[in-house]
Amino acid sequence: MRNKICEELNTSDIGKSVDLCGWVDRRRDHGGVIFIDLRDHSGFLQLTFNPEDGETIFKRAESLRNETVIRVSGIVNKRPIESINPNLSTGKLELNVKELIILNQIKGNLPFPVSIHDYENTKEELRIKYRYLDLRRGKLINNLKTRHKIIKVAREFLDLKGFTEVETPLLTKSTPEGARDFLVPSRLSKGEFFALPQSPQLFKQLLMIGGLNKYYQIAKCFRDEDLRADRQPEFTQLDIEMSFINEEQIIEFNEKLIKKIWKEVLNIDLDRNFPRMTWKEAMKNYGTDRPDTRYEMLLKDVGNILGEIGFNIFTKAIKNGGSIKCITVKNGNSKISNVRIKPGGDIFQVAQDAGAGGLAFIKVKENDIETIGAIKNNLNESIISKLLEITSAENGDLILLGAGKTEVVNQSLDRVRQYIAKELNLIDVNKRWNFLWITDFPMFEKNEDENRLEALHHPFCCPKNITIKDSNDDEDLLEKSTAQAYDLVLNGLELGGGSIRIHESRMQKEILKKVGLSDEEIKEKFGFLIEALEMGAPPHGGIAFGLDRITMLILGEDSIRETIAFPKNQQSKCLLTDAPSNVSNSQLKELDIEITIEE
RNA sequence: GGGACCGUAGUUCAACUGGUUAGAGCACCGCCCUGUCACGGCGGAAGUUGCGGGUUCGAAUCCCGUCGGUCCCGCCA
Numbered sequence: 001m002r003n004k005i006c007e008e009l010n011t012s013d014i015g016k017s018v019d020l021c022g023w024v025d026r027r028r029d030h031g032g033v034i035f036i037d038l039r040d041h042s043g044f045l046q047l048t049f050n051p052e053d054g055e056t057i058f059k060r061a062e063s064l065r066n067e068t069v070i071r072v073s074g075i076v077n078k079r080p081i082e083s084i085n086p087n088l089s090t091g092k093l094e095l096n097v098k099e100l101i102i103l104n105q106i107k108g109n110l111p112f113p114v115s116i117h118d119y120e121n122t123k124e125e126l127r128i129k130y131r132y133l134d135l136r137r138g139k140l141i142n143n144l145k146t147r148h149k150i151i152k153v154a155r156e157f158l159d160l161k162g163f164t165e166v167e168t169p170l171l172t173k174s175t176p177e178g179a180r181d182f183l184v185p186s187r188l189s190k191g192e193f194f195a196l197p198q199s200p201q202l203f204k205q206l207l208m209i210g211g212l213n214k215y216y217q218i219a220k221c222f223r224d225e226d227l228r229a230d231r232q233p234e235f236t237q238l239d240i241e242m243s244f245i246n247e248e249q250i251i252e253f254n255e256k257l258i259k260k261i262w263k264e265v266l267n268i269d270l271d272r273n274f275p276r277m278t279w280k281e282a283m284k285n286y287g288t289d290r291p292d293t294r295y296e297m298l299l300k301d302v303g304n305i306l307g308e309i310g311f312n313i314f315t316k317a318i319k320n321g322g323s324i325k326c327i328t329v330k331n332g333n334s335k336i337s338n339v340r341i342k343p344g345g346d347i348f349q350v351a352q353d354a355g356a357g358g359l360a361f362i363k364v365k366e367n368d369i370e371t372i373g374a375i376k377n378n379l380n381e382s383i384i385s386k387l388l389e390i391t392s393a394e395n396g397d398l399i400l401l402g403a404g405k406t407e408v409v410n411q412s413l414d415r416v417r418q419y420i421a422k423e424l425n426l427i428d429v430n431k432r433w434n435f436l437w438i439t440d441f442p443m444f445e446k447n448e449d450e451n452r453l454e455a456l457h458h459p460f461c462c463p464k465n466i467t468i469k470d471s472n473d474d475e476d477l478l479e480k481s482t483a484q485a486y487d488l489v490l491n492g493l494e495l496g497g498g499s500i501r502i503h504e505s506r507m508q509k510e511i512l513k514k515v516g517l518s519d520e521e522i523k524e525k526f527g528f529l530i531e532a533l534e535m536g537a538p539p540h541g542g543i544a545f546g547l548d549r550i551t552m553l554i555l556g557e558d559s560i561r562e563t564i565a566f567p568k569n570q571q572s573k574c575l576l577t578d579a580p581s582n583v584s585n586s587q588l589k590e591l592d593i594e595i596t597i598e599e
Numbered sequence: 600g601g602g603a604c605c606g607u608a609g610u611u612c613a614a615c616u617g618g619u620u621a622g623a624g625c626a627c628c629g630c631c632c633u634g635u636c637a638c639g640g641c642g643g644a645a646g647u648u649g650c651g652g653g654u655u656c657g658a659a660u661c662c663c664g665u666c667g668g669u670c671c672c673g674c675c676a
Contacts, residue, residue, distance in 0.1 A: 032632070115637085
């Protein structure tokens with residue numbers, strides 16, 4: 001059909017006869033001469049039509065519209081010097097068309113313009129509904145190519161290190177805890193359901209037990225939860241697992257993998273080792289387990305300074321076992337107006353939205369401080385000087401304080417910190433790729449509402465420095481234990497996480513009991529795992545990266561939808577196919593399923 | 600489940616504090632134009648202002664409801 005593509009053409013083709021196919025990107029009809037920008041997957045070439053070439057072909061050329069699909073044959077000509085277009089790789093050339101075949105025409109108006117010159121703020125609703133048109137604009141295709149390259153580099157790297165890519169089932173078992181499952185009924189098992197995997201977690205462990213040694217998978221995962229800019233109901237993990245390995249080895253290995261991807265895809269050398277921070281440090285200094293360390297404003301605990309000054313909110317916080325913490329905004333007094341940090345102000349609101357009762361402030365001035373009377377009346381010089389010492393606050397700085405339950409104080413100050421960093425442009429642009437390992441997660445956290453323990457990572461993480469014998473002797477020891485778990489954080493975003501897994505059946509049973517499962521439930525839901533662990537399971541561990549997020553960050557996009565060919569909208573619907581949708585009664589009957597919602 | 604913002608021609612936007620017949624660019628249709636490249640010129644068609652209700656002499660504009668979209672909270676082992 002064609003013997004050339006646009007990007008292949010250069011001045012050595014001048015005088016040659018070529019056949020090209022593509023879309024009409026734009027047409028410029030001068031009456032006498034018609035210019036068409038031909039676009040194919042590789043680039044552009046200007047076509048010219050002259051009346052002297054015959055009435056039939058000229059008439060046909062006049063009928064061309066944007067996005068008409070054509071095949072053209074002609075002679076590659078050198079453009080006159082004054083007509084060279086320096087913005088085009090084929091700008092010195094043009095094709096004088098001798099034969100024009102219209103392969104497909106467009107019907108009516110397009111839902112939005114495709115030509116890159118019209119690239120405007122097209123509503124995303126339309127871009128997703130007519131994804132094939134948006135793809136034709138090129139940017140998304142480039143994003144998909146970058147995504148492809150990331151996967152390719154990872155595959156090559158892992159292959160070279162002796163890993164085997166294995167596909168695990170999509171039709172699998174619904175598991176308790178975690179996210180909501182997508183359920184799949186089956187005609188052969190009426191009344192029963194498969195679940196789509198939230199991750200291949202247990203299967204990759206079983207592969208280790210099977211002696212595969214090194215596994216990876218570009219794995220589709222499914223979670224029926226609400227969506228965000230960085231969360232889709234189906235997403236992709238780069239999933240990795242290894243046997244006879246410890247935490248340190250996994251971290252070092254995956255750091256190499258990430259560095260390789262950044263080098264091959266972006267040509268960026270991440271030469272220094274990624275810094276590490278324990279979960280405790282992260283919570284203490286940043287109030288979150290995925291801190292953005294590109295800027296300062298660390299959280300400081302001022303409970304022992306302000307807890308007993310007599311200000312009721314502070315006193316109560318400490319008395320109830322909570323915290324008083326603060327962040328210091330350098331030169332905040334001039335950069336942030338009073339109304340913003342008082343009730344009704346945007347910064348105050350951020351703190352309150354995060355659950356805090358409010359946000360207190362202390363403005364540091366020359367030889368004085370400014371704050372609300374209820375606080376100021378209770379301060380003396382020694383307290384102030386201690387406060388200034390611990391916060392390193394100087395004249396002009398603004399101290400923002402939170403008091404109450406530690407989790408709430410952490411969460412609200414974390415949000416305020418992030419908000420202010422964005423508002424005041426405090427993010428260090430030189431730290432564009434600020435990777436950080438978070439380690440030493442606790443095994444469990446308390447679910448206050450239901451008064452029970454939940455696995456912080458998942459209940460297959462192996463606790464650190466503790467044996468099943470220890471835990472039998474001291475229940476508390478296990479509950480307060482640290483997991484051999486680690487997360488990779490980039491600029492405040494979780495890129496991936498993993499752990500050393502439990503390879504001992506008795507420990508696995510203990511942990512599952514701790515998160516509230518009965519013996520029966522353990523047997524029913526995880527019997528196959530417990531059994532497998534009893535048959536010579538090797539120590540093993542691994543990690544899973546969010547491939548969509550990695551791609552998003554590498555591309556500098558704000559949403560993973562820009563990295564996915566056919567994404568869902570925020571209501572979890574596919575606007576292109578209108579899925580999910582109704583099914584016929586006969587389909588339902590075959591599954592013995594009845595719809596009870598009323599129309 | 601909750602909060603915020605948005606919805607005007609095929610499309611991207613405009614329309615003052617509620618006030619004439621809701622405008623413009625691109626696209627579309629017609630005519631003109633032989634070197635443009637986001638070509639240019641003249642003319643034309645194109646609107647249930649998402650939908651429904653209310654306030655008003657008068658609503659794209661204000662109010663209520665509803666539908667759709669985006670961002671966020673909850674949720675996401």
